[in-house]
Amino acid sequence: MPDEAVEPGPPADSGRPTATPAQALSAMDDLIAASMVGQQEMAQRLGVNVTDLTTFAYVLQAGEHLLTAGELATKVHVTTGAVTGILNRLERAGWITRRPDPTDRRRVRVAAEPDAVARAFALYGPYYERLTALFASYSPDEIAVLTDWFRRATELANGYREELRGQERGGL
Numbered sequence: 001m002p003d004e005a006v007e008p009g010p011p012a013d014s015g016r017p018t019a020t021p022a023q024a025l026s027a028m029d030d031l032i033a034a035s036m037v038g039q040q041e042m043a044q045r046l047g048v049n050v051t052d053l054t055t056f057a058y059v060l061q062a063g064e065h066l067l068t069a070g071e072l073a074t075k076v077h078v079t080t081g082a083v084t085g086i087l088n089r090l091e092r093a094g095w096i097t098r099r100p101d102p103t104d105r106r107r108v109r110v111a112a113e114p115d116a117v118a119r120a121f122a123l124y125g126p127y128y129e130r131l132t133a134l135f136a137s138y139s140p141d142e143i144a145v146l147t148d149w150f151r152r153a154t155e156l157a158n159g160y161r162e163e164l165r166g167q168e169r170g171g172l
Helices: 021-046 050-062 069-076 080-092 114-136 140-169
Strands: 096-100 108-112
Touching (some): 021 050, 021 114, 050 069, 050 080, 050 114, 069 080, 069 108, 080 096, 108 114
Antiparallel strands (some): 096 108
């Protein structure tokens, strides 16, 4: 009947269960909690704190496009002064090196140390292999939706944090 509301869901042949937004939020909360606990454990195993590990992850993610301290501060949502402390700790621990910017000698870029990369990949590799296998169970269209959702949810989370910080600065 044309007047009946049809709840959207996966195609009938996808084999995927249907879910409500409330169920999706609950599942997301579980994933976030598991990820937070997991990051704490991973950081401990690697001998760093979570903020330093997160910063190092952004260094790795950048690959050959070495980031500046300012760019890292923006990504980690810390001040440039705080990121200097983070980079000092990572450098002392042998995780990163600072290199002069080839186009602007006043700036430095941050590079991952190969031994540190190997340590991180030894720990995270098996987990990422399992995640890759999980993604392989989805169609390219489903992966595109997941990727879009991850990006948009990240933007939403960052925007909401900024909104809260603005309220704090405004005395609310």
